Amino acid sequence: GAGVSQTPSNKVTEKGKYVELRCDPISGHTALYWYRQSLGQGPEFLIYFQGTGAADDSGLPNDRFFAVRPEGSVSTLKIQRTERGDSAVYLCASSLRQGAFGGYNEQFFGPGTRLTVL
Amino acid sequence: GQQVMQIPQYQHVQEGEDFTTYCNSSTTLSNIQWYKQRPGGHPVFLIQLVKSGEVKKQKRLTFQFGEAKKNSSLHITATQTTDVGTYFCAGQVQGAQKLVFGQGTRLTINP
Incomplete structure (x- = not known):
């Protein structure tokens, strides 16, 4: 089935402008996460x-x-x-649901913007 | 705040050699997950560890969760060129929603 999709794949903008980044999670996944990843770093949590x-948040x-x-x-x-x-790669991920006792199910990442x- | 440290930052090995990356959290974790990111790709889930002292194996990969649930390791036996990529650990503390990622270990392999 379809995975997580993100649009656009690339966005170039000028300082001071407004941007919107879109994420389509896997159908049926109730949990959705946004991360930001800079070069050479791990994903940095933004919001869930x-x-x-x-x-x-x-x-x-x-x-x-x-x-x-x-x-x-x-x-x-x-x-x-x-x-x-x-400037960074903005990653979106989704998961089926939050597991029992607060544990996560695996997160499925999109290709990023x-x-x-x- | 919660921090997750990973070492080494880089590792270059000859094909067939073993590889290990280590992950340490500043706080006790409820669970830890491992992800692999190929060059130019996005993180892909490998495994989740929940229990103190847990050890899980996936073919040539062995994952461990420390007794105190503050550290973890990933060991790859007899690396292959398909193992190339960056390996991230990501921890969650009890009661919090977010995953905190380490900075990753980038593995390169000389064929």
Whole structure:
């Protein structure tokens, strides 16, 4: 079946502009995560949705970053007034559900959106 | 805040040699997951460890979770060129939702 998809695959923007990054999770996956990965680093957690609600947004670096998942499926990560330091690969992942006792099921990652802020 | 450290950052081996990467968390974990990311690709789940002292094997890969649930290791026996990539550990603490990734160990192999 289809995996996690992300659009666009590449986004080049100018400093100060607004961008939206889209994630389509695997059908039926209730949990959705956004990460940011810089070159040579591991994925950095941004936000986690369980259904439509943001269950943990502690990783969002500041109030320029916002994410929504209005119908519990597709999610959009929104970045206002982009800065050069926002340049990175933005990864989305989904999982079937949160496991018992708080444990995770495996996360399925999308191919990412490479954001370049000039 | 919670930190997950991985060593070494890079490892270059001859094909057929063994490889090990180590992961240490600043806090006790409820579980740890391992992911592999091929060059230009995205992370792909390998395994999850939950129990103290747990050892799991997948063919040539052996995963261990420490007794204190703060450290873990991945050992690959007799590496093959298909093992090339970056291996990440990712930990979760009890009551928290997020996975905290280590910085990864990049494995390159000389055929």
